[in-house]
Amino acid sequence: MPALVAPTTRLHRAWLDAYTEWGPGRHEDGFGLDPADEVTSPAGFAAFVSRLARDGDVRYRWLVEDGTVLGGIALRHADDEYTHWAGHLGFGIRPTARGRGLATWALTRMLDEARALGLDRVLLLCDPANTASAKTIQRAGGVCEQTTTTRHGPVRRFWIDLSKPDI
Secondary structure (H helix, E strand, O other): OOEEEOOOHHHHHHHHHHHHHHOOOOOHHHHOOOOOOOOOOHHHHHHHHHHHHHOOOEEEEEEEEOOEEEEEEEEEOOOOHHHHHHOOEEEEEOHHHOOOOHHHHHHHHHHHHHHHOOOOEEEEEEOOOOHHHHHHHHHOOOEEEEEEEEOOEEEEEEEEEOOOOOO
């Protein structure tokens, strides 16, 4: 059974396995990885995990099953410019774990955390070509507001209304 766990140094090897499978890219949003993070050494990884724990505006969770890191999800709950640009939630599932409904599972659990924080609705963004992410967001109650272009290219903007009890 999968679990959402707070980032921990105990999962260094498993996290690196997921990262190696993925390679760099936009999925790093769910992991909270910044270009300046050095994650291969134990000390660098510990600094990375510590930075994530100190970020009071974001809750990071890793999707873990049987000691394997399957993905990551981030809930940004600050009402700031970055959240308006990047969305409240960002997630990614490693390629070998896709197609099992894990992203939807993780997203719905993070929506419960968003409700507990008092959020009435959350914004999620995805690449217009990423139909799997769009379907995940829609299964969780997301309604597409628009497709727009940012400095990083086109994005689809979805809102999930958290006041609906059936989500």
